[in-house]
Amino acid sequence: MDQKLARFFATFGYIGHFPMAPGSIASAAGVGLAFALRDHAVIYVLVAFFVTAIGFCSAGIVEKAEGKKDPGCVVIDEVSGMMISLFGLPLSWPVMLVGFFLFRAFDMFKIYPANKLEDMGGSFGIMSDDIAAGLYANLTLQVALRLAGWM
Numbered sequence: 001m002d003q004k005l006a007r008f009f010a011t012f013g014y015i016g017h018f019p020m021a022p023g024s025i026a027s028a029a030g031v032g033l034a035f036a037l038r039d040h041a042v043i044y045v046l047v048a049f050f051v052t053a054i055g056f057c058s059a060g061i062v063e064k065a066e067g068k069k070d071p072g073c074v075v076i077d078e079v080s081g082m083m084i085s086l087f088g089l090p091l092s093w094p095v096m097l098v099g100f101f102l103f104r105a106f107d108m109f110k111i112y113p114a115n116k117l118e119d120m121g122g123s124f125g126i127m128s129d130d131i132a133a134g135l136y137a138n139l140t141l142q143v144a145l146r147l148a149g150w151m
Contacts, residue, residue: 026075030082060123084134
């Protein structure tokens with residue numbers, strides 16, 4: 001993949017170059033994308049798969065170009081993880097807000113095996129820890145919503 005195209009994708013349309021909190025802004029973009037696709041399950045899955053696949057193809061290229069591990073400008077992993085966090089959930093504003101904060105917390109604290117996945121480096125390391133954080137957030141929300149009787 002061409003380096004300019006890889007940067008466009010890995011930064012999710014250059015969101016990763018925002019001066020403050022690009023990961024949180026990209027996560028919010030993931031929430032918006034999930035909300036926009038909430039009534040179209042098949043399209044949701046296809047878009048989430050596409051975002052994740054493009055992330056695996058582009059993140060490592062930008063990491064290599066930046067010369068540092070998991071550069072802050074690479075945020076497609078946050079979009080992918082956020083979409084995984086909200087998959088299959090009733091997307092009301094409270095659920096999306098809690099999902100956002102759960103995902104950001106799991107992404108920050110890197111609970112095993114996410115911490116080991118991140119250590120692998122390259123596209124795999126960049127993407128995998130956020131996929132794990134998305135799975136943790138989704139499972140937490142699934143359990144909480146079922147216990148609360150919302151699902």
